[in-house]
Amino acid sequence: MLTLDEARSAAAMARVELGGQWRLPTLDELERLVCEDCEPPKIDARLFPRTTAAPYWTDSKNRWSVGRYWTVNFYTGYTFGRNAPMMVRYVRLVQNFPPPAASSPPAPRPAAPR
Numbered sequence: 001m002l003t004l005d006e007a008r009s010a011a012a013m014a015r016v017e018l019g020g021q022w023r024l025p026t027l028d029e030l031e032r033l034v035c036e037d038c039e040p041p042k043i044d045a046r047l048f049p050r051t052t053a054a055p056y057w058t059d060s061k062n063r064w065s066v067g068r069y070w071t072v073n074f075y076t077g078y079t080f081g082r083n084a085p086m087m088v089r090y091v092r093l094v095q096n097f098p099p100p101a102a103s104s105p106p107a108p109r110p111a112a113p114r
Contacts, residue, residue, distance in 0.1 A: 002088060005085060025092065030092070
């Protein structure tokens with residue numbers, strides 16, 4: 001369990017130690033993992049084993065509550081937007097996949113002579 005600043009530092013450390021663009025997920029990204037039909041933890045345990053049934057940080061600010069951030073609670077499946085950055089929450093880091101260079105379309109090939 002980490003504060004928001006500690007979670008961001010963990011993402012920076014993962015980028016250095018593991019490579020890739022590790023970061024905190026957005027609210028939308030983390031909400032997509034919620035399995036409404038699952039018993040707590042509300043996540044597919046085959047894909048995400050050992051997930052704690054508790055709130056996890058997102059990097060999404062709550063626009064209606066200054067200085068607060070959104071979490072997704074995998075015990076209830078609900079989001080909560082009144083988390084102060086100094087509170088401790090669980091962390092699930094994500095990275096963009098495929099990497100940006102790999103996702104660009106291949107260069108066009110020159111036309112064959114006729």
